[in-house]
Amino acid sequence: MAHGTNAEMMKTNNKKLILNLIRQDNYSRVDLAREMKLTKATLSILTEEMLREGLIFEEAAGEDYSGVGRRPIYIRLREKARYVIGIGLTRSGYHTGLFDLGGNAVRIERHKYCSDNADDNIKAMAEIVERYKKIVPLEALPGIGVAVPGPLDYKTGTILNPPNFEVWHNCELSKKLSALCGLPVRLENIANAMAVAEQYFGCCRREKDFAYVAVDEGIGSGIVTNGRIYRSQRGYGNELGHISIDINGKECSCGNHGCLERYAAIPEILKGTGYESWKAVLDDNNESIIRKEAEYLSCGIVSLLNLFDLGTIVLGGSISEGGGKIAEIIAKTVNGRAISRHAVRVVMSEAGHERALAAASIALSEFFF
Amino acid sequence: MKAQNQPIAKENNRRLVVKLILMHSPISRMELAGLTGLSKMTITNIVSELIKNEIVEETGSTGSGVGRKKIYLKIKQNSRFFIGLYIARKQLFSFAADLCGNIFCEKHISLCNETNDSLTRKVLDAVENVEKRVDVQKIMGIGVTCIGPLDSEKGIILSPPDFYDVHDLPLVKEIQKRYAYPVVLRNDMDASALAEKYYGAGRTLNNFIYLGISDGIGAGVISNGLLYKGNKGFSGEIGHTCIDINGRRCSCGNTGCLELYAALPADYVSLEYKERALLLDKSCKYLAAGLITLINLFDPSAVFIGHKLAVDGELAAELLQKEINGRYLASEQRRVEIKPTVFSEKSPMVGAAAICMDEFRAYP
Numbered sequence: 001m002a003h004g005t006n007a008e009m010m011k012t013n014n015k016k017l018i019l020n021l022i023r024q025d026n027y028s029r030v031d032l033a034r035e036m037k038l039t040k041a042t043l044s045i046l047t048e049e050m051l052r053e054g055l056i057f058e059e060a061a062g063e064d065y066s067g068v069g070r071r072p073i074y075i076r077l078r079e080k081a082r083y084v085i086g087i088g089l090t091r092s093g094y095h096t097g098l099f100d101l102g103g104n105a106v107r108i109e110r111h112k113y114c115s116d117n118a119d120d121n122i123k124a125m126a127e128i129v130e131r132y133k134k135i136v137p138l139e140a141l142p143g144i145g146v147a148v149p150g151p152l153d154y155k156t157g158t159i160l161n162p163p164n165f166e167v168w169h170n171c172e173l174s175k176k177l178s179a180l181c182g183l184p185v186r187l188e189n190i191a192n193a194m195a196v197a198e199q200y201f202g203c204c205r206r207e208k209d210f211a212y213v214a215v216d217e218g219i220g221s222g223i224v225t226n227g228r229i230y231r232s233q234r235g236y237g238n239e240l241g242h243i244s245i246d247i248n249g250k251e252c253s254c255g256n257h258g259c260l261e262r263y264a265a266i267p268e269i270l271k272g273t274g275y276e277s278w279k280a281v282l283d284d285n286n287e288s289i290i291r292k293e294a295e296y297l298s299c300g301i302v303s304l305l306n307l308f309d310l311g312t313i314v315l316g317g318s319i320s321e322g323g324g325k326i327a328e329i330i331a332k333t334v335n336g337r338a339i340s341r342h343a344v345r346v347v348m349s350e351a352g353h354e355r356a357l358a359a360a361s362i363a364l365s366e367f368f369f
Numbered sequence: 370m371k372a373q374n375q376p377i378a379k380e381n382n383r384r385l386v387v388k389l390i391l392m393h394s395p396i397s398r399m400e401l402a403g404l405t406g407l408s409k410m411t412i413t414n415i416v417s418e419l420i421k422n423e424i425v426e427e428t429g430s431t432g433s434g435v436g437r438k439k440i441y442l443k444i445k446q447n448s449r450f451f452i453g454l455y456i457a458r459k460q461l462f463s464f465a466a467d468l469c470g471n472i473f474c475e476k477h478i479s480l481c482n483e484t485n486d487s488l489t490r491k492v493l494d495a496v497e498n499v500e501k502r503v504d505v506q507k508i509m510g511i512g513v514t515c516i517g518p519l520d521s522e523k524g525i526i527l528s529p530p531d532f533y534d535v536h537d538l539p540l541v542k543e544i545q546k547r548y549a550y551p552v553v554l555r556n557d558m559d560a561s562a563l564a565e566k567y568y569g570a571g572r573t574l575n576n577f578i579y580l581g582i583s584d585g586i587g588a589g590v591i592s593n594g595l596l597y598k599g600n601k602g603f604s605g606e607i608g609h610t611c612i613d614i615n616g617r618r619c620s621c622g623n624t625g626c627l628e629l630y631a632a633l634p635a636d637y638v639s640l641e642y643k644e645r646a647l648l649l650d651k652s653c654k655y656l657a658a659g660l661i662t663l664i665n666l667f668d669p670s671a672v673f674i675g676h677k678l679a680v681d682g683e684l685a686a687e688l689l690q691k692e693i694n695g696r697y698l699a700s701e702q703r704r705v706e707i708k709p710t711v712f713s714e715k716s717p718m719v720g721a722a723a724i725c726m727d728e729f730r731a732y733p
Binding site: 340 | 661702
């Protein structure tokens, strides 16, 4: 809150807002001025500048326009005007990609770690970035987004101490990668990055308050509130897997009792059932396991809703493979239990599981939207 | 994200400067420029205007050190007033507060068997009473804190549990029928969190939580220096998070809600210390589970406890601190301080001033 607003920040803010609006919907200049409560003159100065920069173009509404009067001229995002690079780290390797403003992939690749030394791997990443830099004009490529398992210090771009990620502990990834390839680097945790990917390219394009809940070997959450990622200064938090749903329940390695993860993470729910994957449970349509999992997740999700007051829950990770039945059950359950009076949507992830795209979304959020 | 133009930016900068002076006073113009990222020139202009309007005053300069003496700024006492109301379950408190959060002309009346109409009448009478006793020219607005749930955006008291026949009451509209002042309505937990932010121990913190326990349990969250509001203002309902999936059904529709286990009885304050200590011990065991949930989700650097829990605040803080240590994630890397609020049971009242300050317009 401590930042004042000067003329330059005002302009950056307003341009971002325009890009955010036209990303979501049809807007003419008049519509934009009205929505943003700016005068047409002020708005035109901004759009003229953005036209010159090539970020937007004008397009007459199609034959199917059904409003009254003349067909309006819409301001559109020129997807091929700019590009960003996304790098998504997993425990076994990393995905890299070069994407345009519409999230369309120019390149997308998967790599194994080349050694168990972080610096060697950063060097390898920088070489890939150098390759990508030759594909598009340099002035059209403002930076790189990197998504990693949390916790991390997003301000300094340092990975802290994620479990099973020892090679990268306390690595100042942003600084090191940026020094090697000469582009700004933004670090974000993977659940938050996935949430932003849903916001730009998935099922939350017009949503301002929602959570992305990843159910895999663990349970993670990323939250977008008022259109921006929710994060604390210290980089912890958002640990849905470690809220207790049973004060007398199973002990967790984190020191707490009855953590949601100990019941609803995929390996836990499959334990003793004979199934080897969530997809197998669905293929078999094993009602009782699906209902049990839905009950556990609902319990955690209601807490999330009552604390963050969200409009939508997006389920991602392996729980989202093989059908949306569980989303329907959870939607019904949580809508009957949450405090808020507005209906909550529970849906399956649409942006897919591409970590490079999620990472690129962080760069898009930083530089454009 | 909202669009900005010159007048909006100017007003935002002005508000920001007032808030920063309030939270960091005594503070110099130079320090304000550093904190806001605004030019020294812009700060000087804003401050001059605020001094001219008697909102801010210069305070004694420090004489030590070489070079020119630094002049510090602070908010002027009694220069402007807010009318504050706190609607609790059984009482209605009314008072005036200045920009520094000093409270005076305090009165309270009891509430019982209220309807929308009778409560509205009592509220309007209370406003009138306070208005009579301060300089009308200096009144900036009316802040109402109330037990939830509310719709703050529309200014409506929705359906607080066990609250007589009061529900869906558009209180802000009712007040504005008679008064032209700006009116803000917020739930008592959010307001208490803002009280801590502007006037209490949270002034220099950007991420903290206020946890209020009485016969209900709720939280107000300050995140990156701002009140966390969520989609429609229904956030922070920690009392209605499940701590026992096999537990009792709650009237809210959920199962095993924290509130069912950790709330304090209505007569808690009037009990003997020994009895209170026993109740507290039991309550804190459950509260710890809720507290860990808050910490693992919001990552606050401090949690201030209040409402009835403030009666034995030190003891409760100690019990909770002991319960949670080692049980939240990354306990060794980050400390979370549990402290009683500095306002004892008055947080929601100071909160009424704080919600006005939060939406403060220097020149209405």
